Amino acid sequence: MPLISPWRADFPGILALEAEGQTYLDSAATAQKPQAMLDALLGYYAGGAANVHRAQHLPGERATRAFEASREKAARWLNAPDTQQLIFTRSATEAFNLLAYGLEQHFQAGDEIVISALEHHANLLPWQQLALRRQLKLVVLPLASDGLIDLTQAAQLIGPRTRLLAVSQLSNVLGCWQPLEPLLALAQAQGALTVVDGTQGVVHGRHDVQALGCDFYVCSSHKLYGPDGVGLLYGRTHALQQLAHWQFGGEMLLHTDYACATFRAAPLGFEAGTPPIAAVIALGASLDYLNSLDAHAVNIHELALHAELLNGLQQRQGVRLLGAPNVALASFVVEGVHHADLAHLLTEQGIAVRAGHHCAMPLLQGFGLSGAIRVSLGLYNDGADVQRFFTALDQALELLQ
Numbered sequence: 001m002p003l004i005s006p007w008r009a010d011f012p013g014i015l016a017l018e019a020e021g022q023t024y025l026d027s028a029a030t031a032q033k034p035q036a037m038l039d040a041l042l043g044y045y046a047g048g049a050a051n052v053h054r055a056q057h058l059p060g061e062r063a064t065r066a067f068e069a070s071r072e073k074a075a076r077w078l079n080a081p082d083t084q085q086l087i088f089t090r091s092a093t094e095a096f097n098l099l100a101y102g103l104e105q106h107f108q109a110g111d112e113i114v115i116s117a118l119e120h121h122a123n124l125l126p127w128q129q130l131a132l133r134r135q136l137k138l139v140v141l142p143l144a145s146d147g148l149i150d151l152t153q154a155a156q157l158i159g160p161r162t163r164l165l166a167v168s169q170l171s172n173v174l175g176c177w178q179p180l181e182p183l184l185a186l187a188q189a190q191g192a193l194t195v196v197d198g199t200q201g202v203v204h205g206r207h208d209v210q211a212l213g214c215d216f217y218v219c220s221s222h223k224l225y226g227p228d229g230v231g232l233l234y235g236r237t238h239a240l241q242q243l244a245h246w247q248f249g250g251e252m253l254l255h256t257d258y259a260c261a262t263f264r265a266a267p268l269g270f271e272a273g274t275p276p277i278a279a280v281i282a283l284g285a286s287l288d289y290l291n292s293l294d295a296h297a298v299n300i301h302e303l304a305l306h307a308e309l310l311n312g313l314q315q316r317q318g319v320r321l322l323g324a325p326n327v328a329l330a331s332f333v334v335e336g337v338h339h340a341d342l343a344h345l346l347t348e349q350g351i352a353v354r355a356g357h358h359c360a361m362p363l364l365q366g367f368g369l370s371g372a373i374r375v376s377l378g379l380y381n382d383g384a385d386v387q388r389f390f391t392a393l394d395q396a397l398e399l400l401q
């Protein structure tokens, strides 16, 4: 009996793609959206758009209320103690850039920023560029063979010069939960700030920033069944107070004349210009939708589907899995087959998977690869999607091997 997602019909995008003959297995890149989110997006515009935090008129007040209600929902989703600890950015990538610019004065030449070998470019390049600007050292924690950050080596590399640790909760390539608790403890013992990239992890059931105990947590709406154009940055209050303002304009200030200005604290002081109002409001609808589901049932469905995917891959000759994925996705290469050729044949058969370096070029280089195929799952995927993938994979490999 193939696994059936009871939530599939809530996602018009997945049904539309199916009707077109497409099997969508690329949710780690971006997820399809529930009808409730589409309704909220249209509802905001159709009901009369208005800017937020500036107009006293009714549409402006209504937009501001809806926008701030989404902040509350997002803060609750992340279990942030206070809504004021949640900044909306335009992407997860922008949130990392905000941190790297906002914390720049925190560092002195010779200080160390520690990341890991599995980071997405979004959690690598802003720190790499900061290190170049300020003559800092970028330290990279190596991985053990199972794709987990090696804790023994981490204990040696995180030391008194470490001023910041920035690591992923769940790799977008390897799909395994990282041992964050001991890693954060190592950094905190040195008085370093801690940043967690929750962009993938937040989608799969682990989104409690207080339980994690990090200083900053970053994630992205469009992978969380919300619209694109919104990133989320949570910060502990004392950590947010260390951030310098980085984008200027609009309503982020308290007062200005031609000579100088004073600025608001977080979150509004870090949301310069007109924010993505419709998208933030629609994200609130996506979170309402997710909250309406039985989280346990979603988790069981996702794990069962993932097990089917892994079993199928492991049964096929020549398939090499990257790491030891335990949720949501699997990346692989096939002996003697170029990933781009395989991707081409899968695409021709209507299978939408991702091929390439997955914005983690150094990680792929570490495996001796220029690219890999990644299959990633959303809560709307069925066992039939996974079966269609394997049928297409077998046909492609028959041609290529």
Ligand SMILES: Cc1ncc(COP(=O)(O)O)c(C=O)c1O
Binding pocket: 028, 029, 091, 092, 093, 094, 120, 122, 123, 168, 170, 171, 172, 197, 199, 200, 220, 221, 231, 359
């Ligand atoms: C682990 C991880 N971090 C950060 C990002 C960047 O997210 P965004 O594209 O929303 O800026 C991604 C997106 O793929 C990701 O998978």
